[in-house]
Amino acid sequence: MKLAKPILIAGAVLATAGLSGCNDSKEEAAGISPKTMADALHLVMDSDRAVYTKKIVNRLAAKEKVIKASEHFEDEKALVLPAQMFRFGAEMVAEKAEKNPDINFTYSLQSLWPINKQNAPKTEAEKTGLKYVADNPGQNYYTEEKLGDTTYFTAVYADTAVAPVCASCHNEHKDTPRTDFKIGDVMGGVVIRIPIES
Amino acid sequence: MSKTSSNLKYWMLWLVLTLGLGGYLGFSILNLSQGKTDNTELFLPGETTHGHHNIEMACTECHADAFGGEQTLQNACVQCHADELKLADDSHPRSKFTDPRNAATLEKIDARYCVSCHVEHDPDITREMGVTLPDDYCFYCHEGVAEDLPDHEGLAFDSCASAGCHNYHDNTALYEDFLVKHLHEPDNKEQARIPPSNISLITEYATAYPKEDYPVKTLSMQEQDGPAHTDIESDVVIHWSASSHAEFGVNCTACHVFESDTQWKDHPGTESCQQCHADQAEGFLMGKHGMRLSAGLGLQTPAQARIPMHKESHDKALNCTSCHSAHASDIQEAAVEACLGCHQDQHSLNYKQSPHFKLLLAEQQGTAEPGTGVSCASCHMPRTVVEIDGEKQMLISEHNQNANLRPNEKMVRTVCMQCHGLGFVLDSLADKQLIESNFNGRPGVHIESLEMAEKKQAEHLEKNPSHDKP
Numbered sequence: 105m106k107l108a109k110p111i112l113i114a115g116a117v118l119a120t121a122g123l124s125g126c127n128d129s130k131e132e133a134a135g136i137s138p139k140t141m142a143d144a145l146h147l148v149m150d151s152d153r154a155v156y157t158k159k160i161v162n163r164l165a166a167k168e169k170v171i172k173a174s175e176h177f178e179d180e181k182a183l184v185l186p187a188q189m190f191r192f193g194a195e196m197v198a199e200k201a202e203k204n205p206d207i208n209f210t211y212s213l214q215s216l217w218p219i220n221k222q223n224a225p226k227t228e229a230e231k232t233g234l235k236y237v238a239d240n241p242g243q244n245y246y247t248e249e250k251l252g253d254t255t256y257f258t259a260v261y262a263d264t265a266v267a268p269v270c271a272s273c274h275n276e277h278k279d280t281p282r283t284d285f286k287i288g289d290v291m292g293g294v295v296i297r298i299p300i301e302s
Numbered sequence: 303m304s305k306t307s308s309n310l311k312y313w314m315l316w317l318v319l320t321l322g323l324g325g326y327l328g329f330s331i332l333n334l335s336q337g338k339t340d341n342t343e344l345f346l347p348g349e350t351t352h353g354h355h356n357i358e359m360a361c362t363e364c365h366a367d368a369f370g371g372e373q374t375l376q377n378a379c380v381q382c383h384a385d386e387l388k389l390a391d392d393s394h395p396r397s398k399f400t401d402p403r404n405a406a407t408l409e410k411i412d413a414r415y416c417v418s419c420h421v422e423h424d425p426d427i428t429r430e431m432g433v434t435l436p437d438d439y440c441f442y443c444h445e446g447v448a449e450d451l452p453d454h455e456g457l458a459f460d461s462c463a464s465a466g467c468h469n470y471h472d473n474t475a476l477y478e479d480f481l482v483k484h485l486h487e488p489d490n491k492e493q494a495r496i497p498p499s500n501i502s503l504i505t506e507y508a509t510a511y512p513k514e515d516y517p518v519k520t521l522s523m524q525e526q527d528g529p530a531h532t533d534i535e536s537d538v539v540i541h542w543s544a545s546s547h548a549e550f551g552v553n554c555t556a557c558h559v560f561e562s563d564t565q566w567k568d569h570p571g572t573e574s575c576q577q578c579h580a581d582q583a584e585g586f587l588m589g590k591h592g593m594r595l596s597a598g599l600g601l602q603t604p605a606q607a608r609i610p611m612h613k614e615s616h617d618k619a620l621n622c623t624s625c626h627s628a629h630a631s632d633i634q635e636a637a638v639e640a641c642l643g644c645h646q647d648q649h650s651l652n653y654k655q656s657p658h659f660k661l662l663l664a665e666q667q668g669t670a671e672p673g674t675g676v677s678c679a680s681c682h683m684p685r686t687v688v689e690i691d692g693e694k695q696m697l698i699s700e701h702n703q704n705a706n707l708r709p710n711e712k713m714v715r716t717v718c719m720q721c722h723g724l725g726f727v728l729d730s731l732a733d734k735q736l737i738e739s740n741f742n743g744r745p746g747v748h749i750e751s752l753e754m755a756e757k758k759q760a761e762h763l764e765k766n767p768s769h770d771k772p
Contacts, residue, residue: 175479176479176480179480194401195395195397195398196397198400198401199397199400202400210401210402221446221450222443226403226404226406227403227406251406252402252408254402256402276769278759278762278766278769279450297402297403299402
């Protein structure tokens, strides 16, 4: 699978943030594949997401009860929900990446049991991938898909309930289609897309 | 005459007309680009929307690059509207649609670009809010809404954004949990008050103001520093000495001698006021009254408006002192009489028969508490918060009327709910006749979204008794 040069460079830069001293030729020589790039991106996303959920939201809202977490965080003077935190980051990346042609990837948080129905899988790859990671704990799903005029490398990773608040908030939300989540369950998936051919 | 010679005559006529028209247009473009003439109207392809007609002769405000396509137009939209969309917590920001997973949806409606829904210069297809799509556009993405929300079964897609329930961009007063939080509020709140002005903080806020030259202290008539011939008993000086300007040390030269220009100006422009009132000036330049000036088209006059204006005001050029007397700084005059001096639409004409005006009179006469009166500016130029050094908050009057004019649900939180309950507000704003009468009576329209939200909440609580909050 061949990755376009800008994407390869972007992948190297993003996936090896600590190696900022590398020059372009070394990064190209590294020959990072879309899968490696997606895996690296996901590792960062998943870790940041777990830290925010456990050390901020679960600690302050559920354990110490010093502040609420709310979807309407501005009106309620509350913490941003972990899923919102993730989506705001994804939207900011999309905005910044649009202005930088060397960086070209997108990511989103989706679920087979979404509270907001716009976060249900839309493409065949998303539908298959989300089901696969829910049915096969510990495994990721990789494929290629053509959307519009572009072919993408698409990776789907399980999104798991890492703290009690993940399960309880989803189970108790009035728009949830599922009410039996428990800690450790796969609640959805992170979908990362990297264009490989346009 | 032979047929050949007749054809030749027609060909010659066609050639002359084509060359003549082409030459005229070419000459016009050349002169236009060199600023020699202003015959832009020749190139206006169609009537513009209510939002842009004031600046329709400033083509490059939107068409900055002749061959830039959608992105050029998008940049122009964002340049003027990005802040208000951010403030409204836009429900459909561009960033929601740039993910390739939306590729199939974007083929139906490309929501990444404003012009996909807001085409300019096409009055035949332009609807309210400048939308140029059919009213049922929500269908494209929310076709299956009734499967997830059974209470939406049977609701027509052309009623989503036209029945007081949803807006495409601004739902800050319409989202479900907000409705639940404000169920069963009284029509008129017990503590109905407009937030009081804290304009005295302006001495900290106006960082560009030369405080060393004009320290904050109350000035007397004798301390005025106008030209040598100034009569200190003139109306100008008397008015100034009673104004907040004199109270805060703003002497004559602070406004009439602007920055490095040492020449006295009898009629200083907006830039002079901007020294202290930057946000108000910015709002003015973004709003209906000042956007022509901002686009380099000169001062707006009421004659150029599309809504009815009093004939005698038609030639009045609008700047800061059109509404604010230059020396008396009478806010009440600016908040009512200045508006009614020009505006002749039915809503304006009915203001002085409205309950809002009665409240204003009572406040002015001292029979009602401060903050209970409602002027034109109370609703159309409401006080909004600006931060000073990230700590203190000053309330300033929003001088961009567009910020809370259309759709009128923009006014719900910033204006109406200061005094009225949410249900009463939504019903009132949906009643066009009531608005025309300037709220003289009760709403004759009812928006059902609060009942729908209440019912859904009750069903949820029945299943989950421990959830006593939305």
